Amino acid sequence: MNISFWLNGVNCHEEVEPDTLLIDLLRKKGCLSVKRGCETANCGLCTVLMDDRAVLSCSTLAARIEGKKIVTLEGMQREAKEFGSFIANEGAEQCGFCNPGFIMNVFAMLKEIKEPTEEQIKEYLAGNLCRCSGFVSQTSAILKFLKYKKAQEEA
Structure with missing residues (x-):
């Protein structure tokens, strides 16, 4: 099946099998930031944005991205x-x-919730598995980033 979609701002056309997973298509196209972890939609390592919403590419069929805008970390370098x-x-x-x-x-999350509370941050990121940190430092980083962005907007 032939699908058309936008990947990191570039219009793409691909021939895919009906059972092709989005993660496999993206990695084939060089998006190596999209990682395989659990392959059961539980760890969040394969998260990409589809029309500005987080999706798990390990459990999304490539056929579902027809006409959609897909963004990976490669498309958000700045x-x-x-x-x-x-x-x-x-x-x-x-x-x-x-x-x-x-x-x-x-x-x-920031596209969906303009000024998330600490509780909303924890809830939103509950699907991300991190074995190293326990999320205290990540939550702190997000809160400081939000404060920085707010100060930039006010300046």
Whole structure:
């Protein structure tokens, strides 16, 4: 089956099998930030944005992205670098394996909730598995990033 979609701002056309998973298509197209973790839709490592909403690419058929806008971390380098500095400053990166999916979820959350509370942040990110940190430093990084962005908007 032939599908058309936008990947990180580029219009793409691909021939896929009906059972092709989105994660496999994205990795084939060079989006290596999209990682395989649990393959059971439980860890969040494969998170991408589909029309600005977080989806787990390990449990999404590629056929579902027809006409959609897909964004991976490769398509958000400037934003990821800005937010990544907050993660690093809080010591939240540890091994870094979960960071791409985590960052994608944070940006999806910020598109949905303009000023999330700490409780909303924890709830929104509950589907991200991080074995290194326990999320205290990630939550702190998000809160400091939000404060920084708010100060930028007010300036």
